[in-house]
Each structure stands twice: as C-alpha cells, then as structure tokens.
Amino acid sequence: MTLPLLSLSVFLPLLGAALLLLLRSRGRRTAFTIGIGTAALTLLATGLVWARGVPGGFAQLEELPWIPAIGAAYRLGVDGVSLPLVLLTATLFLATLIYSANTREQPASFVALMLLLETACLGAFLALDLLLFYVFFEVTLVGMYFIIAGWGHDNPKQAALMFFIYTLVGSLFLLLAILALYLGAAPHTFDMRALLAHPPLGGTAAVLTFGALALAFAIKTPLFPFHTWLPTAHTAAPAAGSAILAGVLLKLGCYGFIRFGLQMTPDAFRQLAPYVLGLAVFSALYGAFAALGQTDIKRMVAYTSVNHMGYVVFGVAAAALSPAGGPFGLDGAVLQMVSHGIVTGGLFLLIGALQDRTHTRDMGQLGGLAPAYPVLSGLFILASFASLGLPALAHFPAEFQIFLGGYQVAPVATALLLVGLIITTALYLRAIQRVFLGEQPAVLSPLGDLDARELWAIGPLVVLIVLIGIYPELLLGLIHATQRLIMAGHE
Numbered sequence: 001m002t003l004p005l006l007s008l009s010v011f012l013p014l015l016g017a018a019l020l021l022l023l024r025s026r027g028r029r030t031a032f033t034i035g036i037g038t039a040a041l042t043l044l045a046t047g048l049v050w051a052r053g054v055p056g057g058f059a060q061l062e063e064l065p066w067i068p069a070i071g072a073a074y075r076l077g078v079d080g081v082s083l084p085l086v087l088l089t090a091t092l093f094l095a096t097l098i099y100s101a102n103t104r105e106q107p108a109s110f111v112a113l114m115l116l117l118e119t120a121c122l123g124a125f126l127a128l129d130l131l132l133f134y135v136f137f138e139v140t141l142v143g144m145y146f147i148i149a150g151w152g153h154d155n156p157k158q159a160a161l162m163f164f165i166y167t168l169v170g171s172l173f174l175l176l177a178i179l180a181l182y183l184g185a186a187p188h189t190f191d192m193r194a195l196l197a198h199p200p201l202g203g204t205a206a207v208l209t210f211g212a213l214a215l216a217f218a219i220k221t222p223l224f225p226f227h228t229w230l231p232t233a234h235t236a237a238p239a240a241g242s243a244i245l246a247g248v249l250l251k252l253g254c255y256g257f258i259r260f261g262l263q264m265t266p267d268a269f270r271q272l273a274p275y276v277l278g279l280a281v282f283s284a285l286y287g288a289f290a291a292l293g294q295t296d297i298k299r300m301v302a303y304t305s306v307n308h309m310g311y312v313v314f315g316v317a318a319a320a321l322s323p324a325g326g327p328f329g330l331d332g333a334v335l336q337m338v339s340h341g342i343v344t345g346g347l348f349l350l351i352g353a354l355q356d357r358t359h360t361r362d363m364g365q366l367g368g369l370a371p372a373y374p375v376l377s378g379l380f381i382l383a384s385f386a387s388l389g390l391p392a393l394a395h396f397p398a399e400f401q402i403f404l405g406g407y408q409v410a411p412v413a414t415a416l417l418l419v420g421l422i423i424t425t426a427l428y429l430r431a432i433q434r435v436f437l438g439e440q441p442a443v444l445s446p447l448g449d450l451d452a453r454e455l456w457a458i459g460p461l462v463v464l465i466v467l468i469g470i471y472p473e474l475l476l477g478l479i480h481a482t483q484r485l486i487m488a489g490h491e
Contacts, residue, residue, distance in 0.1 A: 004062050005052065006076040009045040009086065010122045013038055013093070013115035020112045028107040032097065035111035039094040042118065046090040054083050056481035058128065058193060066132070071182075071189040075128040080482030081258055081334055082125045084475050085251055088341045089125065091464070092247045093118040096240035099349050099457035103151070103238075110151055114240070117143030121248050125255065130178045130190040137174070140249055141167050144241065152236040159236030166229040170219035174256075177212040180205065181264060196263045210268035213260045214276065220253030221309045224283040234302035239352025242298070246305050247345035251337045254312045258330070262320055263486060273321035274410075280317055281413050284310025288423035296361045297354075297431060301347050304387060304427070307420055308340045308395075314417060315402035322409040323487055329405025330486065332398045334479045339394035339468055343386045346461040350380045353454050354435075363434040370436040375449045377436045379462055384428040386465045389421055394465045397472035 016038030020031060052060060058077035066073045078086065093114065103110050120143055123136035141164055149160035182188055184200035201209055219226040234242045261269045269276070287306030294300040315333030353376055355361055358369075370377040386393035399421070406414040450458070468474065 005045055005049045006060055006062050006078060006126050009042055009049060009090070010076070010119055010126060012042045012045060013118040013122070017112040017115040017119075020108050020115075023108075026106075026108040028101075028104060031108040031111045032101040032103075035097045035115060036094065036101070038115060039090070039097050039118065042122075043090040043094050046086050046122075049078060050083060050087065050478075054078055054080055054478060054481075056080060056485050061128070066129070070131075071187070071191065072131040073129055073191070074132060075191065075193075076126045077128045077193070078126060080478040080480070081255070081486075083478060084334060084338045085125045085248075085255060086122060088251070088338050089118065089121045089248050091460070092244060092341060092345050093121075095345065095349070095457045095461055096243050099243075099352070099454060100238070100240045101453055105151065110147070113143050113146050113150075114244075117147070117244065121244075121252070124252055128192045130181065130192060130195070132190075133192070134171075134175060134178055137252065138171055140252065141171070144245060144249060147241045147244075148233060148237045151238045152241065153238075154236050156236040159232045163229050163233040166219055166226070170216040170226075173212040174216035177209045177216065177260070180209040180212070184209075192259070192264075196259075199264050199266060201265060202267065206265050206268040207271065210261055210265040210272060213256065213265065214272070217253040217256035217261070218279070220256065221250055221313060222253065222306065223279055223310065223313060224286045224306065227283070227287070227306045230306065231299050231302045234305075234348075235296065235299055239349055239355075242302075242348040242352075243345040246302070246348060247341035250305060250309055251341060254309060254316070254333065254337050257313060257316045258333070258486075262316060262330075266320070269317075269320040273317045277314060277317040277321065277406075277410055277413055280310045280314035281417050282310075283307075284314065284417055284420045285423075286310075288420040288427070292423055292427040292430075295363050297363050297366075297435065298348070298351050298361045300363075300427060300431060301344060301351065301387075304424060305340070305344055307424060308336065308344070308387075310420070311399060311402050311417070312336050312340070314406055314413075318402075318406045318409050319487065327405070327480075327483065327487065328401040328408070330483045331476060331479050332401030332403075332405060334483070335468075335472060335475060336395065336398035336402060338475060339386075339398050339465075342461050342464050342468070343383055343394055346383045346458055346465065347380070347387065349454070349458050349461075350376060350383065353450060353458075354380070363431060366435045367438040368436070373449045375455075379450075379458060381432055381436065382462060383465060384432060386469065388425045388428045391469070392466070393469035396469055397476075 062076040064074040120139035127133040145160045145164045149157045291300045291303035312333045315329035318329035389395045
C-alpha cells in the first residue's frame with residue numbers, strides 16, 4: 001500500500017493542533033515542542049512528496065468519496081505549480097514556529113492556530129476538488145484572523161476584522177465562480193482535473209466567471225485598489241503572522257490566477273488579459289512608490305509585497321495574452337511566488353527581531369545599528385538586496401524571466417514595470433542607510449545580536465535566498481514541466 005504522503009502533509013499539522021487541545025498542560029515548552037516537531041514532520045513529508053517525483057501533470061493522486069450526489073470528493077494531487085508552493089508553506093511555518101518559541105501569552109492556542117492555518121494552506125494548494133479548495137481557502141481566513149486579533153499590536157482587533165471582511169467578500173465572488181464552473185460542466189462536477197482538461201464555459205458566461213475569479217484573487221493577492229487591508233494587517237500582526245501572511249496567504253491569490261483563471265477560463269482570460277496586465281503594472285508601481293513614502297519599516301516591506309505580487313500577476317497575464325510570453329512569464333511567476341515568500345518572510349522575522357531590541361519600527365528613530373547588531377544587520381541587508389532583485393539572489397532569476405516573457409508580448413508595459421525595480425532599489429538603500437548606518441543611538445537595548453532561536457528560524461531562509469539565486473533550476477525544472485502542459489492547453 002502506497003503511503004498517502006499528500007494527506008499526511010495536509011493533516012499532520014491538524015493532528016498536532018488536536019493534540020495540543022487534548023493535553024492538559026498548556027506550558028510554552030510543551031506547546032512549541034509539539035508545534036515545531038509537527039511542522040518538522042510536515043516538512044519531511046512534503047520533501048518525500050518531492051522525492052517521489054512529479055513528472056509535470058497531476059501526480060500522487062488521492063481520492064475518496066465525499067458528497068457523491070453533487071460530484072464532490074476528497075481529491076488531492078500535486079504538480080509543478082503546486083509543489084513549490086507546498087514546500088514554501090512547510091518551510092515558512094517551521095521557521096515561524098521556531099522564531100515564535102518565546103511567545104508567553106497563551107502559547108498553546110497560538111501554536112494550535114498556526115498549525116490549523118498550515119493545514120488550510122497546504123490543503124488549498126493540493127486540493128483538486130473545487131468545493132474542497134473553497135473549504136480550505138475559507139479556513140485560512142479564520143486562522144489568520146485569530147492570530148492577528150489575539151497576538152497582534154496597534155489595534156489588532158480592528159485590523160483583523162478589516163482583513164477578514166475584505167477577504168470574505170472576495171471569497172463570496174469565488175463561490176459564485178465555483179458554482180458557475182460546476183453548473184457549466186456536463187456532467188456537473190467539482191473535479192478540477194475535468195474542468196482543467198475541458199473548460200466548461202464560453203462566451204459571456206466565461207467572461208463573467210473570470211471577472212468574479214479575478215476580483216476574488218485580486219483581493220487575496222492583493223492588487224490595487226483592493227490592497228488597502230494589507231498594510232493595516234501587517235502593521236498589527238505579530239512577526240510570525242506577517243511572515244505567513246506575506247509568504248503564503250498572498251500566494252493563494254496568485255495561485256488562483258493560474259489554476260482557475262489561466263486553466264479553467266483560458267479564453268476569457270486571454271480576452272481580458274490586457275486589462276489584467278495594466279492593473280498588474282499599476283499595482284507594481286503603486287506598491288513601490290507607496291513603500292518609498294513610508295517611515296515605518298514594516299509598512300514599507302508590506303507595500304513592497306504589492307509591488308512584487310504585481311510582477312507575479314504580470315507574468316501570468318503575459319502567459320494568458322500570448323503563448324509567446326508563456327514559457328518565461330509563467331515560469332518566472334511561480335518562481336517569484338516562492339522567492340518572495342522566502343525573502344519577505346525572512347524580512348518580517350528580522351523586523352520582528354529589530355523591534356524586540358529597539359521597541360520601534362520608525363526609521364526616523366533608528367540609526368547606526370550595524371556595529372551593535374552585526375548579524376541582524378548583515379542578514380537584513382542581504383535579504384533587502386534580494387528583494388530589490390540583485391543578481392545571484394532569489395528574486396533575480398524570477399523577475400528576469402517575468403520581464404523577458406512580458407517584453408515579448410507587451411514591451412511598453414514591461415518598460416513601465418521596470419521603473420518599479422528602480423524605486424525598490426532606492427527605498428531599500430534608504431532604509432539600510434537610515435536604520436543600520438550613520439550615528440548610533442545613545443541608548444541600546446540590553447538584548448544582544450540574534451540569538452540561537454532567531455538564527456535557527458532565519459538562517460535557513462537566508463541560505464535558500466542564496467541557493468535559489470545561484471541555482472534556480474532546483475525549482476525551475478519542476479515548474480517548467482507543468483508550464484509546458486498548461487501552455488499547450490492554452491494554445
């Protein structure tokens with residue numbers, strides 16, 4: 001009997017959360033031992049999924065009856081688009097749980113919610129049933145809402161409510177689109193494999209369905225003007241919550257543009273691709289300029305996520321617009337999702353460490369921290385260079401392919417998009433100069449440089465930033481095999 005690795009990957013975190021709820025002991029050490037151990041086993045399980053092999057199309061399928069009367073089933077599968085995101089999710093959750101191991105306020109509840117959120121994220125990336133995907137997609141809102149509201153700061157309940165309402169509205173449009181896809185299929189089914197192989201809708205119905213999908217995923221990604229919940233949520237969230245929000249949850253929106261928009265409503269996406277392309281360019285530029293105007297370093301990094309997600313959607317839209325842009329645009333978009341998760345997740349953890357030591361995120365009150373915290377400063381500078389797209393670091397191979405794919409189908413839009421790189425470079429260099437260089441503050445925190453816990457959390461992410469930058473083929477071979485199948489069906 002073959003070991004169901006996908007189900008193990010999805011439900012191991014949930015088992016850890018259930019174990020925490022059953023135990024009488026609510027001590028911090030016990031909670032984080034269970035949480036970190038469970039997350040480590042989950043990462044091992046996803047690594048075994050990778051080792052088992054993914055040839056291009058959906059592999060390692062697992063299916064059980066669920067609601068046969070309406071054609072819904074428990075269906076899981078993995079391909080070259082979903083597996084990199086699954087590996088990213090498992091890696092980031094382990095890193096954030098290690099980082100959060102000093103949490104003293106209700107540690108068992110915090111760990112249980114993080115593990116629940118991990119199950120929801122992994123389930124969404126691996127689901128091959130529309131209804132199952134929607135269930136996992138909705139549970140991510142619940143988990144993140146309570147993490148922000150319970151362990152955040154700066155009016156966290158209001159920020160959590162804003163996040164929940166915004167994304168819930170998007171989910172309602174997603175539900176309408178799912179119902180349209182289900183009713184358009186003959187016979188009616190929620191099986192994503194059937195809907196991908198034979199997109200069920202055409203004409204006006206396809207355009208309206210794609211519009212609902214685009215709205216839902218534009219809120220989740222987020223794209224301008226649906227981004228306003230993001231800086232508020234990041235400002236209020238704890239460091240671990242911000243790392244997961246930017247590193248994993250935003251990718252559900254980008255993943256949706258590929259899996260639903262590009263594969264289930266391809267003709268409608270091609271028809272509306274110029275508008276999506278334009279919105280992606282505007283979002284990227286807006287995110288960069290908005291980040292440049294921030295004095296709070298956490299809000300600055302939050303706005304750069306709007307910028308980078310604009311690049312991702314640009315790559316997907318280029319693939320939808322013309323097969324000429326597909327091979328590079330789509331490969332780059334998926335790789336950018338992974339690299340952004342690692343880079344920005346690492347940056348938010350480093351900002352959390354910085355705030356623990358200085359008790360402020362205002363760059364105007366910081367300066368000269370490099371001599372006092374050389375390791376923290378060095379890692380932040382390296383991650384900043386990665387975020388601005390420096391060669392040999394993670395973002396460069398992804399963004400280069402996005403721009404190359406975009407140039408073949410929309411050269412003027414690509415040229416405008418490149419302005420975002422210039423602004424991003426300026427804002428990160430300014431942040432480095434203001435926070436780590438210059439005159440040192442008269443009073444420093446008694447906390448020293450990064451401790452072992454923080455290094456165990458952030459260090460592997462930095463290694464991955466360099467590894468992906470130097471050897472992107474580690475993931476690109478996997479991504480490209482699936483991209484060729486997607487684009488073959490899109491022609």
